[in-house]
Amino acid sequence: MKVLLVLGAGGEGGAETFYTHITLALHRAGIETHTALRQNDNRVSLFKGAGIETLVLPFGKLFDFKTKKGLKQKVKEFKPDVVMTFMNRATSLCPKGDFLHLARLGGYYKLKNYKNCDHLIGNTKDIVDYLISVGWPAERSHHVPNFASVEVDAAPVSRADLNTPDDATVLLSLGRLHENKAFDTLLRAAKIEARPYVWIAGEGPLREELEALAKELGVQGRVRFLGWRNDRGALLAAADICVFPSRFEPFGSVMIEAWATKTPLVTTRTAGPEEMATDNHDALMVPVDDHRGMAAAISRVMDEEGLAERLTAAGFETYRKDYTEEACVQNYIDLFEKLLAQEKRIAS
Known part of the structure; x- marks a missing residue:
């Protein structure tokens, strides 16, 4: 053929x-x-x-x-x-x-x-x-x-190279810096849940606007704009939680990359995630544009005993079966x- x-x-x-x-x-x-x-x-x-x-x-x-x-x-x-x-x-x-x-x-x-x-x-x-x-x-x-098109067993990137403390909780979000990806919602959530550092891997037309919003919200000291990256597996290996804040998402490759690398996933209820994921099983799901709900979900993964392990085990099984x-x-x-x-x- x-x-x-x-x-x-x-x-x-x-x-x-x-x-x-x-x-x-x-x-x-x-x-x-x-x-x-x-x-x-x-x-x-x-x-x-x-x-x-x-x-x-x-x-x-x-x-x-x-x-x-x-x-x-x-x-x-x-x-x-x-x-x-x-x-x-x-x-x-x-x-x-x-x-x-x-x-x-x-x-x-x-x-x-x-x-x-x-x-x-x-x-x-x-x-x-x-x-x-x-x-x-x-x-x-x-x-x-x-x-999932990531290196599943990649060595994690150096947090020091990304100006991030080794003992910090790291939220990773990946995608084009576009309105549909709703990184503004993630930044607003990061103002409420003020413990984690936030890595945003991607490039696009909203870069300057998002950097300005981070400064306006007072979270710029904990946010790293990484640009477009080809080492997604290594980034996921170094992160503690993957956050997928899209307000429009037909599929959601980031989700299956998180599942494949056993990274706990917080996502919004858009078309792709609604079809693929099950809330409180292989992901925590929040309404679109709900930064307070997103902050609460992030806090749950950080604080609720055993939750991260349950999400990653179920997510990996979903990946292994279908993706x-x-x-x-x-x-x-x-x-x-x-x-x-x-x-x-x-x-x-």
């Missing part, structure tokens, strides 16, 4: 991170995997280092005459059985051809860019329900969840094989 994976975004985010990890995982599983993507030094280096054939294209918005031509040539030369595209731009620019075109969706996207796809994959059941509700055929809608790399990759391979067999039967 030959699979071409296509990404038109050049930045860092949840979809881009999963694209990187599923590409490498399929390659490790023995699938003949090629990539076509917009320039990103980290991704290109990882793919080339793994021996994955990599084509860099502009994926521009206007006056880009190279990308469509380059994709057509790639398809002609590689002759993929499956082309899997990620996000709007890559999907809309994908040429037609003698291959199965699948698009993977990690959000509730408008389907105008997906009309030429053969099948759509949602990483949550709720996204699949959304696709069907807006008219996409149910028989061409499929659910395949993400997997390992092996399970996710096998789900994708099984889906590819099933759909290709269907196409073959139809053709014959």
Whole structure:
């Protein structure tokens, strides 16, 4: 089986991170995997280092005459059985051809860019329900969840390097510095529960605004803005609690990363966490934008005897059952094989 994976975004985010990890995982599983993507030094280096054939294209918005031509040539030369595209731009620019075109969706996207796809994959059941509700055929809608893409047994980062006392409780939150991720709620919670240090790993348009809010709240001395990091496993290994404060989250890769690394999890009740987690079992769940409830949940993990251990044991079992790399990759391979067999039967 030959699979071409296509990404038109050049930045860092949840979809881009999963694209990187599923590409490498399929390659490790023995699938003949090629990539076509917009320039990103980290991704290109990882793919080339793994021996994955990599084509860099502009994926521009206007006056880009190279990308469509380059994709057509790639398809002609590689002759993929499956082309899997990620996000709007890559999907809309994908040429037609003698291959199965699948698009993977990690959000509730408008389907105008997906009309030429053969099948759509949602990483949550709720996204699949959304696709069907807006008219996409149910028989061409499929659910395949993400997997935890962290180094499970990573050595912890040095707290001293991050100007954090060794005996402090550390809250870690990861994600793009965007309104949807609600890091402002976490900062407000940190003003109420004033014992922990807060590490925020991510980059984005709200960096200056969040730094200003931390100063306004008087918590800047305990908050560390770490920028975008590629050592999430090491950060989780060094942290005491993972906090996932999003106000909108279709899936929530951070959750399964916390479970995989046995880090107690506090999360909000958004779509992904509601589908995946069970309150007071594998996570503590609080309403969106409820900084007081978040502070109380953090205090519980810190103070309630045995709670952290119960959460991490149950979370690790949830991860082991549903969200390992092996399970996710096998789900994708099984889906590819099933759909290709269907196409073959139809053709014959």
